[in-house]
Amino acid sequence: MLSREEDARDAVQDAFLSAFKSLHTFDGRSQLSTWIHRILINVCLMKLRSRKRRPERPISDFLPTYVEDGHQTVPTPKWPGIDRDEPTLPGKLSEQVRAQFEQLPESHRVVIMLRDIEGLSTEETAAALEITTDAVKIRLHRARQALRALLEPIVLAERESD
């Protein structure tokens, strides 16, 4: 969620501190981990807002476009080195994957973080972000589509260089 590692560590520390300070507000209905996640997210968001950051591009910039008959404006090419059973990218691209991930708007990046990386359920993610489960699903699908679009040129360039 935060790009620099020390910021992330600070955020975790702050989150645990505020968790301890607000223990009395923990009502026991939500899972403790969800509750701490929520605090962690709020702390991260606060830090992000307070830090000068380049303006975000809207998610729509990264979504596919279609012609009138519903075909994609540009057909999707086959990505090299993946197939249906084992769709994965070479580990050497990890650095670039992280860099592209940072391009996503915060509101969408956080959903991929919680669902696909932290492994929270749709419901847990909705509770942590205080949004509906439908909103989680919409954001997750758009975030994955945007990430796919951001990774495509890298994956295709990788093929050229091989």
Place this chain on the structure above:
Amino acid sequence: MFNPSTFKSGPDGITCRDVIETLMAYIDGELSPHDRAEIEKHLSICRSCVNYLESYRASVRAAAEAMRSHSPPTPMPDDLVRAILKARNTFDRPDASSPNAPPTP
């Protein structure tokens, strides 16, 4: 997200847009058998959508692998959860340590 009322197939079946917009529900097995069959029919004749599906899944996996391999901030250890729970009980009953405290309701 996916609204079945917009999922009307033309003479050539559903469109690439229909497939791509319902892809997550398809992958998660949340579509009706009818809609699932429509998607699979389209995938059997549309290379672009097959490529989209494969690259979508590859992207999800790549993100998870890239972020996990990059030491995450700090995992929350079970001990810490227990410590917080224990501390919470203490906070809830500040006089619990006092022998003369009235029983908590």
